[in-house]
Structures are given as C-alpha cells and as structure tokens.
Amino acid sequence: MKAIIFDMDGVLINSEVKYQELFMQFFKDRGVFIEKEELLFLIGCSRKTEDEFIASRLDISVERAQDLKKTFFENHKVDYLKIRMPYVLELLAYLKNNEITMALASSSPMDNIEDVLKQCEIETYFKYIVSGENFKRTKPDPEIYEYTCKQIGVSKDEIWVVEDSEYGIEAAKKAGLKVMGLYNSKLYQDLTDANLIISSLKQIMEEDIW
Structure with missing residues (x-):
C-alpha cells in the first residue's frame, strides 16, 4: 500500500x-x-x-x-473533537511514519471538512482533500474516487479506501479500489462488498495489507 x-x-x-x-x-x-x-x-x-x-x-x-x-x-454546533474516532491520531501518525500518502474524499462541503479537520487537530496529515460539492454526481457514483486517485498519482492496486457506508463502498469499488469497511453497530450498514471489514481503526495498523 x-x-x-x-x-x-x-x-x-x-x-x-x-x-x-x-x-x-x-x-x-x-x-x-x-x-x-x-x-x-x-x-x-x-x-x-x-x-x-x-x-x-x-x-x-x-x-x-x-x-x-x-x-x-x-x-446546534457539533463539537467534532468530542466525536473523533478512537485511534485516529495514532493511525495517522503511523501512516505518516510509514510514508503512506493520505487523502480525504468526503461528500461534505469543503468548509465543513476544514472545520472538522481543524477541530480534530488532524489537518496537517492529508496531502489531498477532496469535497463532493465539486462534482455533479456524488457517492455511490465513483467520480470523487476517480478524481482523488488521479491526484495521488499511484496505481489503484497500491491504494486502499476506508469507508463506513454502503454508498461509499459502492463508489470505491466502482472506481476499481480496495475497500476497508468500518463497522458501526448503530448504523445498520451492509458492508459485505468491502474487501475487508474492520471494527476499529486500530486494526489498520495490525492488518497485513502492506
């Protein structure tokens, strides 16, 4: 990867x-x-x-x-730092130390993305940040992932995607990418089309996907 x-x-x-x-x-x-x-x-x-x-x-x-x-x-402002996922900081630092290029591809507007990254103190980790507001078609259409891959500039075989939704997994798979589905028991999402299903971001540091 x-x-x-x-x-x-x-x-x-x-x-x-x-x-x-x-x-x-x-x-x-x-x-x-x-x-x-x-x-x-x-x-x-x-x-x-x-x-x-x-x-x-x-x-x-x-x-x-x-x-x-x-x-x-x-x-009703959301305190994003309070809902930052467990192991986010550890994972991003781990990926940086292993010289893995990190990108973000979200359906959210760019101003919301920037607010989240700043509040969660992780804005410096991502080389590429892509918002769905820049595309006519959104997930499950693969357009956002196709664009992000072109920005990264490496073979799709060397890229993994981390998603939590059926729409997101479908979009990534249509773009020809491997996907990790992050399971949340409260969301009732069918992640079976993902290449790998994880229950915590910590597992990304443990899985043999390198």
Missing part, C-alpha cells in the same frame, strides 16, 4: 449517529416524528439528498429546507 483514502463522516468522526440525533430533533421541533430507520439512507449521501428529504417530509421547497437546516445546525 502506497496511499490510503479516508471518508470523513463515520470514519474519522463518529458523526453519523450524532447527525441522526440532530435530524430527529430537527423534525420533532416541527411536529414531525421520524424513526431512526427512516434516516439510514442518508448515511454517506450528499447534502442535496438531505435537503430534498427535508423538503418532502415538511412539504416545502428545497430552498426553504436548505435555509431551515442551515439555521438549525448553526444553533
């Missing part, structure tokens, strides 16, 4: 569970009760898909949904 590409939400930070809780509160504040199971399809999706879901459930325009969501999350 010469390079590794990380997804962000659910991989570097345990945000998927937190976002589920916030979305449930968002709808509850508006008199709409949502079950967690109804939100599972949003894991790994684009912000556009989120906005369309809100619009459909509240019977409002997508533009209005965007405004409501923006205001809500501005008033």
Whole structure:
C-alpha cells in the first residue's frame, strides 16, 4: 500500500449517529416524528439528498429546507473533537511514519471538512482533500474516487479506501479500489462488498495489507 483514502463522516468522526440525533430533533421541533430507520439512507449521501428529504417530509421547497437546516445546525454546533474516532491520531501518525500518502474524499462541503479537520487537530496529515460539492454526481457514483486517485498519482492496486457506508463502498469499488469497511453497530450498514471489514481503526495498523 502506497496511499490510503479516508471518508470523513463515520470514519474519522463518529458523526453519523450524532447527525441522526440532530435530524430527529430537527423534525420533532416541527411536529414531525421520524424513526431512526427512516434516516439510514442518508448515511454517506450528499447534502442535496438531505435537503430534498427535508423538503418532502415538511412539504416545502428545497430552498426553504436548505435555509431551515442551515439555521438549525448553526444553533446546534457539533463539537467534532468530542466525536473523533478512537485511534485516529495514532493511525495517522503511523501512516505518516510509514510514508503512506493520505487523502480525504468526503461528500461534505469543503468548509465543513476544514472545520472538522481543524477541530480534530488532524489537518496537517492529508496531502489531498477532496469535497463532493465539486462534482455533479456524488457517492455511490465513483467520480470523487476517480478524481482523488488521479491526484495521488499511484496505481489503484497500491491504494486502499476506508469507508463506513454502503454508498461509499459502492463508489470505491466502482472506481476499481480496495475497500476497508468500518463497522458501526448503530448504523445498520451492509458492508459485505468491502474487501475487508474492520471494527476499529486500530486494526489498520495490525492488518497485513502492506
């Protein structure tokens, strides 16, 4: 392995569970009760898909949904350092010491990515940072991974991806990449298409994938 590409939400930070809780509160504040199971399809999706879901459930325009969501999350700031995944710092330092190129490919907007990396004190580790907002098609389309691979500039056989969602795994596999699926028992994601399923980032330092 010469390079590794990380997804962000659910991989570097345990945000998927937190976002589920916030979305449930968002709808509850508006008199709409949502079950967690109804939100599972949003894991790994684009912000556009989120906005369309809100619009459909509240019977409002997508533009209005965007405004409501923006205001809500501005008033419910997430402390990303508190939800940083265990072993993130150790893993990134380990990869750096082994001269493995690190990249980040996330569906999140760039301003959110930068905020997360800064709060989690890991912004210096990534040579390439790619946001899904720069592409017309988002995961499970492979476009973001195809682009990131070109930026890295090594053979796809030498690259691994770390993902936590079905959409992300599908995108990486379509791009011809090997994938580690990070399992989270609270998210009910089917990771069986991953080349390797792990339950902790610590395992990446232990697996014989070099």
